[in-house]
Amino acid sequence: MSSALLSNLPRFDHGETSGAPGRLQVLLGKMPVEAPPPPEPEIAEPAPPPPVDLGPSLAEVEALIAGLSQAMIRMEQESRAQAMQVTQSLAARLFPELSRQFLAEEIGNHLARLVPPSVPSVEIRARAAMLEKLEAMVARTPSLSGRCTLVPVGTPDESRVLVSWKTGGVTFDFQGLLEACLAHLDPAQTLIEE
Numbered sequence: 601m602s603s604a605l606l607s608n609l610p611r612f613d614h615g616e617t618s619g620a621p622g623r624l625q626v627l628l629g630k631m632p633v634e635a636p637p638p639p640e641p642e643i644a645e646p647a648p649p650p651p652v653d654l655g656p657s658l659a660e661v662e663a664l665i666a667g668l669s670q671a672m673i674r675m676e677q678e679s680r681a682q683a684m685q686v687t688q689s690l691a692a693r694l695f696p697e698l699s700r701q702f703l704a705e706e707i708g709n710h711l712a713r714l715v716p717p718s719v720p721s722v723e724i725r726a727r728a729a730m731l732e733k734l735e736a737m738v739a740r741t742p743s744l745s746g747r748c749t750l751v752p753v754g755t756p757d758e759s760r761v762l763v764s765w766k767t768g769g770v771t772f773d774f775q776g777l778l779e780a781c782l783a784h785l786d787p788a789q790t791l792i793e794e
Contacts (some may be wrong), residue, residue, distance in 0.1 A: 640762040688782055695778045702731055707761055707772050708737025712744055714770050715763070721747055728752045734761070 656664070701717065715722050724734060731750045738748045759775040 608677055623690060658737075669765075685776055691778070691782055695774070695781070703761070704733030705716070706764075707734060709740060711737075711763060711770075712741050715744065715747075715765065717743065719747065719765040719767070721749060722765045723749050723751060725751045725753050725764075726760075730761060 724731070726734060726740075731752055735750055738744045738750075759773070761772040761774075763770045763772070
């Protein structure tokens with residue numbers, strides 16, 4: 601064989617080898633193996649954990665609850681006030697109309713029971729429009745038809761009906777009843793005029 605051709609190859613028959621000295625000896629176990637130095641440990645700062653959204657804090661939740669509670673109390677008060685205003689407004693509109701429509705009939709229904717049977721004459725004082733309605737009621741009631749005298753009151757805005765006899769009397773005061781009902785609904789507020 602040609603030595604020029606094999607000159608690049610390492611030789612096994614000599615203690616030294618050309619090319620990579622000591623490498624073959626390491627492979628054959630004749631030379632102690634040097635341990636490569638341990639790699640330097642990389643001290644890297646740990647990446648910060650991603651922020652976790654825990655929601656609102658306890659103080660924020662307490663503030664929200666307190667605000668919600670106050671809002672509910674305010675809404676309840678406003679609701680009651682509005683209901684009271686609506687009720688009073690309806691009463692102020694309805695009661696006078698009901699009095700015009702049904703007060704004469706209501707007086708006629710109760711008058712026979714209120715006047716003692718022993719009373720010979722009864723005087724009824726009211727507005728002319730009310731007296732017209734009462735006259736029809738008195739005429740239909742046998743116990744009152746011969747005993748009642750109807751007297752018109754001079755002021756047209758008079759809302760009371762006065763029924764009197766020698767030993768007593770009764771006053772039907774619708775305006776007073778309306779004011780008492782409205783005061784019962786809300787004692788702090790007076791009659792609503794619309």
